[in-house]
Amino acid sequence: MKPKLADERALAALERFEIELPSWGFADTGTRFGKYPQPAAAHTLEEKFADAAQVHRFTGCCPRLALHVLWDLPGGDARSARELAERHGLRVGSLHPNLFQEPEYKHGSLANELEPVREKALAQVRETIRLAGELQCEEISLWLADGSNYPGTADIRARRRRLETALQAAHAALQPGQRLLVEYKPFEPAFYHTDIADWGMALLLARAAGPRARVLVDTGHHYSGQNIEQIVAWLLHEDMLGGFHFNDRRYADDDLTLGSIDPYQIFRIFAEIQAYEAERGLAAGLSYMIDQSHNLKPKIEAMLQTAMRAQELWAKAARVDYAALAEHRAAQRLIEAEETLQTAFWDDVRPLSRQWREARGLPADPLAAFRASGYAELAAAARKHHHASGASYA
Ligand SMILES: [Mn+2]
Numbered sequence: 001m002k003p004k005l006a007d008e009r010a011l012a013a014l015e016r017f018e019i020e021l022p023s024w025g026f027a028d029t030g031t032r033f034g035k036y037p038q039p040a041a042a043h044t045l046e047e048k049f050a051d052a053a054q055v056h057r058f059t060g061c062c063p064r065l066a067l068h069v070l071w072d073l074p075g076g077d078a079r080s081a082r083e084l085a086e087r088h089g090l091r092v093g094s095l096h097p098n099l100f101q102e103p104e105y106k107h108g109s110l111a112n113e114l115e116p117v118r119e120k121a122l123a124q125v126r127e128t129i130r131l132a133g134e135l136q137c138e139e140i141s142l143w144l145a146d147g148s149n150y151p152g153t154a155d156i157r158a159r160r161r162r163l164e165t166a167l168q169a170a171h172a173a174l175q176p177g178q179r180l181l182v183e184y185k186p187f188e189p190a191f192y193h194t195d196i197a198d199w200g201m202a203l204l205l206a207r208a209a210g211p212r213a214r215v216l217v218d219t220g221h222h223y224s225g226q227n228i229e230q231i232v233a234w235l236l237h238e239d240m241l242g243g244f245h246f247n248d249r250r251y252a253d254d255d256l257t258l259g260s261i262d263p264y265q266i267f268r269i270f271a272e273i274q275a276y277e278a279e280r281g282l283a284a285g286l287s288y289m290i291d292q293s294h295n296l297k298p299k300i301e302a303m304l305q306t307a308m309r310a311q312e313l314w315a316k317a318a319r320v321d322y323a324a325l326a327e328h329r330a331a332q333r334l335i336e337a338e339e340t341l342q343t344a345f346w347d348d349v350r351p352l353s354r355q356w357r358e359a360r361g362l363p364a365d366p367l368a369a370f371r372a373s374g375y376a377e378l379a380a381a382a383r384k385h386h387h388a389s390g391a392s393y394a
Contacts, residue, residue: 147190214242
């Protein structure tokens with residue numbers, strides 16, 4: 001493809017790319033070994049919206065904020081979230097019921113052996129669906145901590161049956177226009193078996209749940225060396241891919257910023273999606289979401305960095321000449337095919353992203369502009385009382 005044509009495609013790709021921010025990415029979090037508070041961390045829903053609005057203001061590609069019902073909508077009140085979203089020029093993105101924090105869920109939620117616990121979990125999912133309706137969110141995203149730690153202690157097939165029944169009930173409660181996203185993870189907090197351990201299990205459950213259930217791929221939830229773009233390609237083929245939780249990892253679910261360890265992997269995922277879209281001539285209808293909470297980096301800067309990296313890798317994938325790639329593949333020209341893919345990866349798209357931002361009245365360098373704004377210092381000063389009072393983020 002001629003470079004100019006590739007650039008035009010990249011600019012058009014940037015125009016349609018949006019990535020959702022997680023409310024929990026702005027709050028104080030930690031590892032299981034400890035929590036590391038930051039002076040500018042958000043403690044209230046209002047502060048989370050304000051911080052997310054900064055990321056959108058400087059990058060122009062993060063108009064939605066995902067919420068956790070237990071942490072962000074206590075008491076089932078959607079009104080304040082709706083008002084805050086409006087005030088900050090954002091929309092509420094996907095909603096997550098929290099089915100892993102309460103003591104009852106020690107042995108799982110929807111797959112639990114005890115009926116009252118399953119009922120409680122399902123009621124929480126239904127409540128999430130109701131809140132999503134009030135907030136006009138289209139997506140209910142499910143991640144379950146269900147599983148077991150010791151062989152012999154769980155009836156894996158019975159748990160699978162219970163999960164299927166629960167997901168069908170959840171699907172039946174969906175309101176018009178809503179989708180149910182089913183996330184998988186092969187380990188943690190359960191270490192022997194997880195009830196939804198991989199994409200195949202999530203696919204079977206989503207299919208059984210109903211026509212508006214899809215699989216959610218969290219890039220941190222795979223074993224090392226797994227070919228995630230192949231999973232993406234298969235789920236696209238099955239029309240069962242709903243979206244992503246992006247992050248990066250060295251070992252597992254590490255919450256590292258997207259592309260920090262392996263930018264080529266995110267590029268390969270984006271390339272599978274864009275090849276599919278180019279072939280069909282329409283968008284795949286996927287939700288791109290960030291699932292990261294940062295302990296070491298300043299939180300807003302880490303999100304800015306993530307959004308910028310996502311835009312760059314998305315733009316790079318748009319510069320691949322998919323028609324040429326198809327010809328090289330058909331003729332089994334391996335070197336040419338690989339060069340076609342890798343050239344697009346190695347070409348620097350940062351000048352192009354700057355050009356796109358300036359054309360939209362955004363700062364060419366979001367990180368520098370954010371730092372110059374003094375927002376983080378002001379937030380730290382204004383949020384001092386949280387630390388003084390020892391208030392917790394959750
Ligand atoms: Mn996730």
